Amino acid sequence: MSGSELLLDYLARYFPVLLFIGVALAFGVVTLAISYLVQPKYPETEKLSPYECGSEPFSDARMPFPVRYYIFAMLFVIFDIEVIFLYPWAVVFDNIGLIGLVEMLVFIGLFVVAYVYAWRKGALEWD
Amino acid sequence: MAHLFFFYFAGVIVLTSILVVALRNPIYSALSLLIMFFHVAGLYVTLHAEFLAAVQIIVYAGAILVLYLFVVMLLNLKREERYHAQFPIGALLGLTIVTEVLLLAFHGSSPPEPAPSGTSTPATNGVTEVAGVTDAVAGPALSAVEGNTETIGESLYTTYLFPFEVASLILLVAMIGSIVLAKKDIFEQQ
Numbered sequence: 497m498s499g500s501e502l503l504l505d506y507l508a509r510y511f512p513v514l515l516f517i518g519v520a521l522a523f524g525v526v527t528l529a530i531s532y533l534v535q536p537k538y539p540e541t542e543k544l545s546p547y548e549c550g551s552e553p554f555s556d557a558r559m560p561f562p563v564r565y566y567i568f569a570m571l572f573v574i575f576d577i578e579v580i581f582l583y584p585w586a587v588v589f590d591n592i593g594l595i596g597l598v599e600m601l602v603f604i605g606l607f608v609v610a611y612v613y614a615w616r617k618g619a620l621e622w623d
Numbered sequence: 624m625a626h627l628f629f630f631y632f633a634g635v636i637v638l639t640s641i642l643v644v645a646l647r648n649p650i651y652s653a654l655s656l657l658i659m660f661f662h663v664a665g666l667y668v669t670l671h672a673e674f675l676a677a678v679q680i681i682v683y684a685g686a687i688l689v690l691y692l693f694v695v696m697l698l699n700l701k702r703e704e705r706y707h708a709q710f711p712i713g714a715l716l717g718l719t720i721v722t723e724v725l726l727l728a729f730h731g732s733s734p735p736e737p738a739p740s741g742t743s744t745p746a747t748n749g750v751t752e753v754a755g756v757t758d759a760v761a762g763p764a765l766s767a768v769e770g771n772t773e774t775i776g777e778s779l780y781t782t783y784l785f786p787f788e789v790a791s792l793i794l795l796v797a798m799i800g801s802i803v804l805a806k807k808d809i810f811e812q813q
Contacts, residue, residue, distance in 0.1 A: 499625070500624055500625040503624075503625045503628075503669065504624060504625065506671065507628065507668070507669065510668060558699060559699065560696070560697060560698070560699035561693070561696040561697050561699075563697060563805065564805075565693060565696075565697070566693050566694075566697060566805060567801070567802065567805045567806075569689050569690050569693045570690070570798075570801040570805070571798065571801075572686060572689065573682075573686040573687070573689070573690060574794050574797060574798045574801075576681060576682055576685055576686040577682060577686075577794060578791075578794065579681060580677075580678055580681055580682060581779075581787070581790070581791075583674075583677060583681075583772070584674060584772050584773075584775050584776030584779060584780075585776060585779075585780060587770075587772045587773055587776050588772075588773055588776030588777050588780065591773075591776075591777060592776075592777070592780045592781060595780075595781075596780050599780060599784055599787070599788065600780075602788060602791075603787065603788060603791045606788075606791040606792060606794075606795050607791065607794070607795070609795060610794070610795045610798040610799070613798070613799060613802070614798065614802055617802055617806060618806075619802045619805070619806065
Protein backbone atom coordinates (compact mmCIF):
# COMPACT_ATOMS: atom_id res chain seq x y z
CA MET A 497 0.00 0.00 0.00
CA SER A 498 1.25 3.45 -0.79
CA GLY A 499 1.50 6.19 1.80
CA SER A 500 -1.60 7.87 0.47
CA GLU A 501 -3.69 4.71 0.84
CA LEU A 502 -2.36 4.20 4.36
CA LEU A 503 -3.35 7.72 5.27
CA LEU A 504 -6.84 7.19 3.88
CA ASP A 505 -7.15 3.92 5.78
CA TYR A 506 -6.09 5.75 8.93
CA LEU A 507 -8.47 8.64 8.34
CA ALA A 508 -11.32 6.22 7.69
CA ARG A 509 -11.17 5.43 11.41
CA TYR A 510 -12.12 9.05 12.01
CA PHE A 511 -15.36 8.61 10.10
CA PRO A 512 -17.51 8.59 13.31
CA VAL A 513 -15.95 11.93 14.31
CA LEU A 514 -16.74 13.30 10.87
CA LEU A 515 -20.29 11.99 11.21
CA PHE A 516 -20.67 13.76 14.56
CA ILE A 517 -19.41 17.05 13.12
CA GLY A 518 -21.71 16.64 10.11
CA VAL A 519 -24.78 15.94 12.24
CA ALA A 520 -24.00 18.86 14.56
CA LEU A 521 -23.56 21.25 11.63
CA ALA A 522 -26.63 19.93 9.83
CA PHE A 523 -28.76 20.29 12.97
CA GLY A 524 -27.92 23.96 13.27
CA VAL A 525 -28.12 24.82 9.59
CA VAL A 526 -31.25 22.78 8.82
CA THR A 527 -33.15 24.08 11.85
CA LEU A 528 -32.39 27.70 10.97
CA ALA A 529 -33.11 27.11 7.29
CA ILE A 530 -36.51 25.47 7.95
CA SER A 531 -37.59 28.18 10.37
CA TYR A 532 -36.46 30.80 7.86
CA LEU A 533 -38.42 29.13 5.05
CA VAL A 534 -41.70 28.43 6.83
CA GLN A 535 -41.97 31.52 9.07
CA PRO A 536 -44.55 34.18 8.23
CA LYS A 537 -42.77 37.48 7.69
CA TYR A 538 -44.59 40.58 8.98
CA PRO A 539 -41.72 42.72 10.29
CA GLU A 540 -42.47 45.62 12.64
CA THR A 541 -40.08 47.77 14.66
CA GLU A 542 -41.55 46.53 17.94
CA LYS A 543 -41.17 42.90 16.86
CA LEU A 544 -37.60 43.37 15.69
CA SER A 545 -36.41 45.06 18.88
CA PRO A 546 -34.27 42.97 21.28
CA TYR A 547 -36.48 40.93 23.58
CA GLU A 548 -35.72 39.85 27.10
CA CYS A 549 -38.48 38.62 29.39
CA GLY A 550 -40.86 41.33 28.19
CA SER A 551 -39.01 44.24 29.81
CA GLU A 552 -37.89 47.22 27.78
CA PRO A 553 -34.19 47.20 26.85
CA PHE A 554 -32.53 49.96 28.84
CA SER A 555 -28.83 49.85 27.89
CA ASP A 556 -26.31 48.40 25.48
CA ALA A 557 -25.82 44.66 25.84
CA ARG A 558 -22.06 45.16 25.48
CA MET A 559 -21.27 46.15 29.03
CA PRO A 560 -18.03 45.20 30.78
CA PHE A 561 -18.22 41.94 32.68
CA PRO A 562 -17.11 41.84 36.31
CA VAL A 563 -13.48 40.76 36.68
CA ARG A 564 -14.71 37.94 38.92
CA TYR A 565 -15.63 35.88 35.89
CA TYR A 566 -11.99 35.86 34.90
CA ILE A 567 -10.99 33.92 38.04
CA PHE A 568 -13.39 31.18 37.02
CA ALA A 569 -11.96 31.17 33.50
CA MET A 570 -8.41 30.85 34.83
CA LEU A 571 -9.34 28.08 37.25
CA PHE A 572 -11.06 26.33 34.34
CA VAL A 573 -7.90 26.53 32.23
CA ILE A 574 -5.79 25.03 35.03
CA PHE A 575 -8.16 22.14 35.64
CA ASP A 576 -8.45 21.65 31.89
CA ILE A 577 -4.70 21.07 31.75
CA GLU A 578 -5.12 18.50 34.51
CA VAL A 579 -7.59 16.69 32.25
CA ILE A 580 -4.98 16.68 29.47
CA PHE A 581 -2.65 14.74 31.76
CA LEU A 582 -5.43 12.30 32.63
CA TYR A 583 -6.01 11.38 29.00
CA PRO A 584 -2.73 9.57 28.16
CA TRP A 585 -2.74 8.13 31.69
CA ALA A 586 -6.12 6.51 31.08
CA VAL A 587 -4.94 5.19 27.69
CA VAL A 588 -1.86 3.41 29.11
CA PHE A 589 -3.31 2.56 32.51
CA ASP A 590 -3.13 -1.21 31.89
CA ASN A 591 0.59 -1.03 31.17
CA ILE A 592 1.76 1.11 34.09
CA GLY A 593 -0.28 -0.59 36.81
CA LEU A 594 -0.23 0.34 40.48
CA ILE A 595 2.65 2.81 40.22
CA GLY A 596 0.66 4.73 37.65
CA LEU A 597 -2.30 4.86 39.99
CA VAL A 598 -0.16 6.12 42.87
CA GLU A 599 1.57 8.80 40.82
CA MET A 600 -1.74 10.03 39.46
CA LEU A 601 -3.10 10.13 43.02
CA VAL A 602 -0.13 12.34 44.00
CA PHE A 603 -0.79 14.51 40.94
CA ILE A 604 -4.47 14.90 41.74
CA GLY A 605 -3.63 15.37 45.43
CA LEU A 606 -1.68 18.50 44.56
CA PHE A 607 -4.69 19.69 42.58
CA VAL A 608 -6.90 19.05 45.59
CA VAL A 609 -4.53 21.30 47.57
CA ALA A 610 -4.99 23.99 44.92
CA TYR A 611 -8.74 23.48 44.98
CA VAL A 612 -8.91 23.73 48.78
CA TYR A 613 -6.78 26.88 48.59
CA ALA A 614 -9.15 28.42 46.04
CA TRP A 615 -12.11 27.45 48.15
CA ARG A 616 -10.66 28.77 51.44
CA LYS A 617 -9.54 32.01 49.80
CA GLY A 618 -13.06 32.58 48.59
CA ALA A 619 -12.20 32.53 44.90
CA LEU A 620 -15.30 30.45 44.28
CA GLU A 621 -17.53 32.74 46.33
CA TRP A 622 -19.87 35.19 44.66
CA ASP A 623 -20.36 37.79 47.36
CA MET B 624 -6.31 12.43 -2.05
CA ALA B 625 -4.00 12.82 0.92
CA HIS B 626 -2.97 16.17 -0.53
CA LEU B 627 -6.62 17.10 -0.61
CA PHE B 628 -6.89 16.79 3.19
CA PHE B 629 -3.73 18.81 3.69
CA PHE B 630 -4.80 21.59 1.35
CA TYR B 631 -8.29 21.74 2.85
CA PHE B 632 -6.97 22.10 6.40
CA ALA B 633 -4.12 24.42 5.42
CA GLY B 634 -6.41 26.57 3.28
CA VAL B 635 -8.99 27.00 6.01
CA ILE B 636 -6.22 27.74 8.53
CA VAL B 637 -4.81 30.48 6.32
CA LEU B 638 -8.25 31.92 5.59
CA THR B 639 -9.43 32.00 9.20
CA SER B 640 -6.07 33.34 10.40
CA ILE B 641 -6.47 36.27 8.03
CA LEU B 642 -10.04 36.75 9.25
CA VAL B 643 -8.83 36.86 12.87
CA VAL B 644 -6.78 39.97 12.19
CA ALA B 645 -9.00 41.45 9.48
CA LEU B 646 -12.43 41.31 11.13
CA ARG B 647 -13.42 44.44 13.00
CA ASN B 648 -15.60 42.79 15.62
CA PRO B 649 -13.36 41.09 18.24
CA ILE B 650 -15.99 38.43 18.98
CA TYR B 651 -16.01 37.38 15.32
CA SER B 652 -12.21 37.31 15.43
CA ALA B 653 -12.32 34.96 18.40
CA LEU B 654 -14.84 32.71 16.65
CA SER B 655 -12.72 32.45 13.51
CA LEU B 656 -9.82 31.62 15.82
CA LEU B 657 -11.98 28.75 17.10
CA ILE B 658 -12.45 27.43 13.55
CA MET B 659 -8.69 27.75 13.03
CA PHE B 660 -7.97 25.74 16.20
CA PHE B 661 -10.23 22.93 15.02
CA HIS B 662 -8.58 22.80 11.62
CA VAL B 663 -5.12 22.77 13.16
CA ALA B 664 -6.34 19.77 15.17
CA GLY B 665 -7.43 18.18 11.90
CA LEU B 666 -3.98 18.81 10.45
CA TYR B 667 -2.46 17.11 13.49
CA VAL B 668 -4.70 14.10 12.90
CA THR B 669 -3.47 13.77 9.32
CA LEU B 670 0.08 13.97 10.73
CA HIS B 671 -0.72 11.01 12.99
CA ALA B 672 -0.36 13.15 16.12
CA GLU B 673 -3.61 12.29 17.88
CA PHE B 674 -2.49 13.48 21.28
CA LEU B 675 -1.59 16.91 19.93
CA ALA B 676 -4.98 17.03 18.23
CA ALA B 677 -6.70 16.28 21.53
CA VAL B 678 -4.60 18.91 23.32
CA GLN B 679 -5.41 21.37 20.57
CA ILE B 680 -9.15 20.85 20.95
CA ILE B 681 -9.35 20.51 24.75
CA VAL B 682 -6.87 23.20 25.76
CA TYR B 683 -6.88 25.69 22.90
CA ALA B 684 -10.42 25.46 21.54
CA GLY B 685 -11.80 24.73 25.01
CA ALA B 686 -9.90 26.86 27.46
CA ILE B 687 -7.63 29.41 25.78
CA LEU B 688 -10.43 30.65 23.57
CA VAL B 689 -12.63 31.12 26.65
CA LEU B 690 -9.87 33.29 28.09
CA TYR B 691 -9.77 35.37 24.89
CA LEU B 692 -13.55 35.83 24.90
CA PHE B 693 -13.45 36.79 28.59
CA VAL B 694 -10.78 39.39 27.90
CA VAL B 695 -12.89 40.82 25.08
CA MET B 696 -15.91 40.99 27.37
CA LEU B 697 -13.98 42.32 30.38
CA LEU B 698 -12.40 45.11 28.40
CA ASN B 699 -15.72 45.82 26.67
CA LEU B 700 -14.14 46.11 23.24
CA LYS B 701 -16.44 47.56 20.67
CA ARG B 702 -16.03 47.30 16.93
CA GLU B 703 -12.61 48.47 15.87
CA GLU B 704 -13.13 51.49 13.71
CA ARG B 705 -9.68 51.45 12.19
CA TYR B 706 -6.69 49.18 11.97
CA HIS B 707 -3.86 49.75 14.36
CA ALA B 708 -0.75 51.42 13.00
CA GLN B 709 1.54 48.47 13.46
CA PHE B 710 2.40 48.08 9.81
CA PRO B 711 6.24 48.41 10.07
CA ILE B 712 6.56 45.75 12.80
CA GLY B 713 4.04 43.52 11.06
CA ALA B 714 5.81 43.84 7.72
CA LEU B 715 9.16 43.05 9.32
CA LEU B 716 7.84 39.95 11.08
CA GLY B 717 5.90 38.83 8.01
CA LEU B 718 8.93 39.21 5.78
CA THR B 719 11.03 37.17 8.20
CA ILE B 720 8.53 34.35 8.31
CA VAL B 721 8.02 34.36 4.53
CA THR B 722 11.79 34.14 4.03
CA GLU B 723 11.94 31.25 6.47
CA VAL B 724 9.13 29.38 4.74
CA LEU B 725 10.67 29.92 1.32
CA LEU B 726 14.05 28.70 2.57
CA LEU B 727 12.40 25.60 3.99
CA ALA B 728 10.42 25.01 0.82
CA PHE B 729 13.34 25.27 -1.61
CA HIS B 730 16.40 24.28 0.40
CA GLY B 731 14.86 22.00 2.97
CA SER B 732 13.59 19.43 0.46
CA SER B 733 15.93 16.84 1.95
CA PRO B 734 14.30 15.50 5.11
CA PRO B 735 15.57 17.03 8.35
CA GLU B 736 17.91 15.08 10.63
CA PRO B 737 16.16 11.95 11.82
CA ALA B 738 15.87 11.48 15.55
CA PRO B 739 18.80 9.55 17.02
CA SER B 740 16.74 6.69 18.41
CA GLY B 741 14.32 4.62 16.35
CA THR B 742 11.27 5.87 18.19
CA SER B 743 11.55 9.62 18.11
CA THR B 744 9.66 11.54 20.73
CA PRO B 745 6.30 12.75 19.47
CA ALA B 746 7.22 16.40 19.87
CA THR B 747 10.24 16.26 17.57
CA ASN B 748 8.28 13.99 15.27
CA GLY B 749 5.62 16.64 14.84
CA VAL B 750 8.24 19.34 14.27
CA THR B 751 10.10 17.46 11.56
CA GLU B 752 6.86 16.63 9.79
CA VAL B 753 5.75 20.22 9.84
CA ALA B 754 9.16 21.35 8.63
CA GLY B 755 9.04 19.20 5.53
CA VAL B 756 5.59 19.81 4.15
CA THR B 757 6.02 17.40 1.28
CA ASP B 758 7.02 14.67 3.72
CA ALA B 759 4.07 15.47 5.89
CA VAL B 760 1.68 14.88 3.02
CA ALA B 761 3.26 11.58 2.18
CA GLY B 762 2.87 10.60 5.83
CA PRO B 763 6.21 9.28 7.07
CA ALA B 764 4.91 8.24 10.47
CA LEU B 765 2.20 6.00 9.10
CA SER B 766 4.18 2.88 9.85
CA ALA B 767 3.48 3.53 13.51
CA VAL B 768 0.14 1.78 13.83
CA GLU B 769 0.03 2.31 17.58
CA GLY B 770 -1.10 5.84 18.29
CA ASN B 771 1.37 8.23 19.80
CA THR B 772 -0.84 8.74 22.83
CA GLU B 773 0.32 5.34 24.10
CA THR B 774 3.94 6.28 23.47
CA ILE B 775 3.54 9.59 25.26
CA GLY B 776 1.74 7.96 28.16
CA GLU B 777 4.29 5.20 28.60
CA SER B 778 7.26 7.57 28.64
CA LEU B 779 5.50 10.26 30.66
CA TYR B 780 4.40 7.96 33.47
CA THR B 781 7.58 5.87 33.67
CA THR B 782 10.69 7.71 32.43
CA TYR B 783 9.52 11.27 32.97
CA LEU B 784 7.69 10.64 36.22
CA PHE B 785 9.38 13.46 38.13
CA PRO B 786 8.77 16.21 35.52
CA PHE B 787 5.15 15.08 35.44
CA GLU B 788 4.75 15.61 39.17
CA VAL B 789 6.63 18.90 38.94
CA ALA B 790 4.09 19.99 36.29
CA SER B 791 1.40 19.48 38.88
CA LEU B 792 3.34 21.67 41.32
CA ILE B 793 3.78 24.37 38.66
CA LEU B 794 0.04 24.35 37.98
CA LEU B 795 -0.56 24.68 41.73
CA VAL B 796 1.71 27.73 41.80
CA ALA B 797 -0.05 29.18 38.74
CA MET B 798 -3.40 28.74 40.42
CA ILE B 799 -2.29 30.39 43.66
CA GLY B 800 -0.72 33.22 41.67
CA SER B 801 -3.86 33.84 39.62
CA ILE B 802 -6.05 33.84 42.73
CA VAL B 803 -3.73 36.24 44.58
CA LEU B 804 -3.59 38.64 41.62
CA ALA B 805 -7.30 38.54 40.85
CA LYS B 806 -8.38 38.81 44.48
CA LYS B 807 -6.11 41.78 45.01
CA ASP B 808 -7.77 43.49 42.07
CA ILE B 809 -11.21 42.86 43.50
CA PHE B 810 -10.29 44.11 46.96
CA GLU B 811 -8.91 47.30 45.44
CA GLN B 812 -12.15 47.83 43.57
CA GLN B 813 -14.26 47.53 46.71
